[in-house]
Amino acid sequence: MFKLAKKYIKKLKLFILYWRRIVFAKNNFKCPFWKKIRANVCGGFLADQWMLYDFDHNDKSEYLSEFDWYRSRYINEPFDFLLNNKIAAAEILQQYIRVPASYMIKNHGFLTSFDSKHMEYEDAITLLKEKGKLFIKPYGAGKGNGVNILIYEDGKIFVDRDEYSEADFVKFLQGRDDWFICESMKQHQYSDNIYDKTVNTIRLITLRDIHTHQFKVFFAVQRIGTAATIPVDNGSRGGLVAKIDLETGVLSEARCLHNKNVYKVHPDSGAPIEGAVIPNWETIKVEILELADHMPYMHFIAWDILVTEDGNICIIEANTSSGVNIIQLWGGQRNDELGDFYRYHKVIKK
Template structure:
């Protein structure tokens, strides 16, 4: 399950041929083999800096995509210390079993976290068929007519019943910024950050007229409308146009009966990524020391350009290296408590926003985590992490 050459041999390299062929193969092949088609599609259609044929063959033999030649430090670490792309696409994808769909479904994941309201942004409703269907109601009626406690006590945020979605959003924008995002999907794709000021609207920072915004909202289906989370000053100081999130991976160790953090990164938006901080769109990925919360250097990778490393933010000039995530110990402890509570879902990549010292909001969770998180440090250097993947049949 680790070698790539046989998978890629014989493909027509043209994206117009590869993408449809991979989609057909994905539907026809049985699990988990359909994931090989997804891996082949991504390798053959996504841009990458040049890699020599000899280096590409070496990478394929070890289970890596060509981009690993530029992202991973194979001179310092051996390929066996990195989680390969083959292992991630095929083995790790199925690690959570049937719960993978619940984690990748943003609405179901939000409901799974109902016991941790202090770490959940409000989800006002789901846009579907032009209507906004309420999600986080402040109270539900009991059979005796009283309120049912323990739902989400945010009366000012609740949607009483399904209403016209566009009208509700525009009315709400007079007071708050909002986020609209597809109930499934990752890498910041199809995320809309909506704002209004003095009658002017913006979508992901770009000006839009009311008519343009209404047209855009009218086309959204199965989109969640959520609270816009305000980040802590340390993150805004580095780059304020985007909400700068952390990606923290947790694994539940059945041997010790507790969760642990094998990797953590911080993302910062840039002028290239716009209002979002996603690494795949030109944002910075910054390594985080898991013990101290101290930040390392930022990496920007937007192929076909080669990766670049920054000690200071490329647009603001603010220093990144040496900054600390405020209250990191408390953040890590609370996140591990949540991971322990969800021990039946042993492998989660959390996207969170630090809102104050020791406080955070979970933007979403991910069933799998990008192997690019290893650009700062190989995942398999630690025995505990390696044992976890072996125990679950990934290695």
């Protein structure tokens, strides 16, 4: 009875997601209404995906849809919740690898340190003055939503690029719930050279090979922020993504989920993107595969990796799924490895 109820609850959640996140999704591209309806109904695609994948000229049967991605979120059941919560994920991962230090958390109105000491909002100001730069994040949301960089500079407090008095900063913290404050780290020079106004992370996907049943590196992109996305680099917010050659660590040209432009250089800094090289790429792959092996109950993990100033890596977060757009900017995957993986896990049928 319990399994049957769980099955119907999952179907209900997917039904709601279909209407909220696909039919009524906000579009970044101008798309004729009839194309939007056709995209939504015929396979669960977003209107944006019709335009992004150019279904006027490409066969949509070659592509995985937004709804396919939502179904893939259950591949790691019943352990998917471990990565969906940033706090829980960090608590697990810090046993094996560097993660950002977490300093304070607000949960249901209670403000505490990570060793369970009661804290006041003014303690956040003291911490910021000590550290100079911090991040505040919701511990359950994704796609960079609700993430702000906190800066103390020249005796002033800034949230992203806006100056706050100490009183206004306290009000800012009081007005939000379910957040935590964590460390901000200096990124490697290769990333600063491209664009130094955002923290630019690598999205690297590991999946358990359906034939060998061992983890492998499947896909990777360098995410790069822009002036419009500060302080985050997320592609879903309009950031850029450059495909990483899995053998060499060399970046391709960058693309964007909000337009069909190709960026060989950064649109704001003018720095080259195509041809840039990820430092210590072979070591990164080895370390990530070793890390994935510490999670034998997972089948698919999307890692957000920061290459730090000293060339080591820090796991900003790990995700139980990854949007298909950043993968399919370089071609459809329904009849390729990711599609085969989804079929193996009964996410799609054909």
